Amino acid sequence: MTASPPPEARTTVLVADDHPLWLGALERDLVEAGLDVVATAGDGPSTVRRARATRPDVLVLDLNLPGMRGDEVCRALGDLETRVLILSASGEQLDVLAAIKAGATGYLVKSASATEIVDAVVATARGEAVFTPGLAGLVLGEFRRMATAGDGDAARSSAAGERQRAADRPIPELTERETEVLRLVATGMSYKEIAAELVLSHRTVQNHVQNTLGKLHLHNRVELVRFALARGLEDPNGDAAGVGD
């Protein structure tokens, strides 16, 4: 705590990576860019502990930390204000998607340049969703998958009750505009280029992209609550409490 008191606006960052070289380089780049790296961590559990202790604005998270999977870390920090930016070397698609669904708001491959990474951290701190073309492709695919899985359920279940249940479970859908924007992101266009192409404001494009992530998170949370409720109702203690009165 010998450092000079940072100005109010300085963004606090926690960097989590199990590769010491990477961790050092990343930390240096971020500090050079004027960000406040409040802590670093080398494995999943310590990432969660330090994030809880320091409550940074942004957590730069390597996807393959020892001890916990990336999506588990995201889920464990779900109640914090901290925004999670995924940084991954292998780009293992299912893992990236799982982390994004668990609440991460950005994804970048490690081969991105130092400037790109710094920009992404700053954007994440501002609350913007950092999309790579790869992530946009994944999210498009995920919404498509959820839509077709829903159709499949409805088609399979002939009973009226089943159909009712399928209707109760809203499948999130992208608006045509959102799909269009995501498609442009997935083919490498910047928000600025998209804004020009679709004659929208930069901010509107930003919002469209963020909304797609929001729908994904919400759906994931609804599914989690549903799961918890189902488990809770089967809990013998829960039953006893219900029977008791």
Place this chain on the structure above:
Amino acid sequence: MILRGALVGVTDRSVRTGRPEPIVVEAFSRGLDWFRPAAAAYAGWLAWQRHDAMARPWVAYVVVAVLMAFSLALLAYRRRTTLLLGVEVLLAVAGIFATLLADRPEAVASGQFTLPTIWAAGCVVGAAVLHGRLGGVVVAALIAVADVLEVGTPTVTTWHNILLLFLLGGLIGLAVDLAREGLTRYAQVVAERERLRERERLARVVHDGVLQTLTFIHRRGDELGDGGAELASLAADQERALRRLVTQDLTDDSRVGVVAAERDLRPLLTAREADRVTVSLPADPVTLPAERAVELDAAVGAALDNVIQHAGPGATAWLLLEERGDDVSVTVRDNGVGDDLDHLMSAEDRGRLGVSQSIIGRARDLGGTASVTTRPGGGCRVVITVPRREKESV
């Protein structure tokens, strides 16, 4: 772990042989352990039934008592060795010959039961369980010889009994041999699977470490300047190659259960990733009949070739694969110099086949469409959309 009553499986370590045994072999042994005292009791009951007709009933009782004592001892002492088997065979043979002392000669000649009766069959089964079909047949032969010698002139019943003994020893021995061989194979398969899993785990660890290091070199090399840039591009190439290898490994795994005639488009398109080509894919496999997948991939390749030839130096291309209902769509976009659309489409008239033939023609052959959007200075966007299955031609 092992279900009681199940016949398939392995005991960790048999008390009888001191090594892992198939459950079915253990079941034979257990049954045999209870068969012996039961057979001895039966022999005793038979002897008591006809003790009036015997010359020396006490010999019969002594023989039955010894057999029963041995049988009960084997219930307590579980280890089965060849030596113990030898003792058992010896007792059976002695019991058979003791019949000559106990019974009158005329009773023996008429084919009267031997004193041990079916107890002798127990050692045939015991030998089969211990040493397989060879053991079973050898001991069956020994008992058969003893029977024949005891009777003098074998009756039809003697031959029947001998045949049954050989069948018993041979068949149970065969079953035991098969079960043991299955066990050996099973152990080999398990060991092989474990080795494979370990290798995969190691590969994952190594891949991850090497990928990280290559990415690091790539990144730092770029910042170093001249010499570094070369290093960086080398590392970047290797990084891409390794990533492709890793994802292909994974997709191969997930292909299990997909009909061989179907092909996932993702590995095909991933292979087109390069320094200036970024590929965006869904997380789940996008399968098409193999020949359609290859044809679509070729159309994508033609679109990328077009980028390389006409988009100008420094142009970057992006590739997006999407499923849209029954259609599969691939978008190829570049940020190059672009072209006048009419000029591009009239290339055919000028003797160049590029866009119209290799992209639009291929898409049409697959029953789909290809749309090209471009303007000078604005890059180029090609969207190829084809139905997943061939439409029924009317």
